[in-house]
Amino acid sequence: GQRCHEPDVTVMRDWQCVCYAPSVGDAVGEPAACVLDECEVAGCHTCENSLCDRLGQRCVDANTDVASRWDWVCQCISPQKGSAAAAAAACELDECAETSSRCTTCAFDACSKRQQDCTDPDPPPAGVRDWGCSCR
Numbered sequence: 186g187q188r189c190h191e192p193d194v195t196v197m198r199d200w201q202c203v204c205y206a207p208s209v210g211d212a213v214g215e216p217a218a219c220v221l222d223e224c225e226v227a228g229c230h231t232c233e234n235s236l237c238d239r240l241g242q243r244c245v246d247a248n249t250d251v252a253s254r255w256d257w258v259c260q261c262i263s264p265q266k267g268s269a270a271a272a273a274a275a276c277e278l279d280e281c282a283e284t285s286s287r288c289t290t291c292a293f294d295a296c297s298k299r300q301q302d303c304t305d306p307d308p309p310p311a312g313v314r315d316w317g318c319s320c321r
Contacts, residue, residue, distance in 0.1 A: 208251045220249040223257040280316045281305040292316040
């Protein structure tokens with residue numbers, strides 16, 4: 186919802202509308218387009234950006250309609266993979282599949298340079314730096 190008021194009754198089209206919290210938005214001379222990004226709004230009881238941030242994950246709310254609640258998603262930050270709706274994501278990293286320079290524990294390049302296969306028996310977060318190279 187929103188609250189509208191007329192600041193000066195002698196001036197035409199100067200009425201203002203402001204969205205009720207936790208939604209945001211305002212407009213002059215027309216209804217406000219209210220949005221609710223559950224990842225951005227402070228004090229929103231359905232919002233969990235702090236949960237995602239605390240775990241080193243990214244919070245994404247693809248549907249910012251004010252009626253859309255509990256649809257935010259925690260996404261793992263690359264090179265980790267994974268996401269979860271309205272909850273913390275279980276992030277995984279296959280140290281052998283990753284060739285990104287951001288992956289400090291990845292072994293793909295080390296093994297492939299020696300023409301060997303890389304195996305990661307226990308993907309992170311449970312097992313880090315437990316990969317191995319084997320002859321082809």
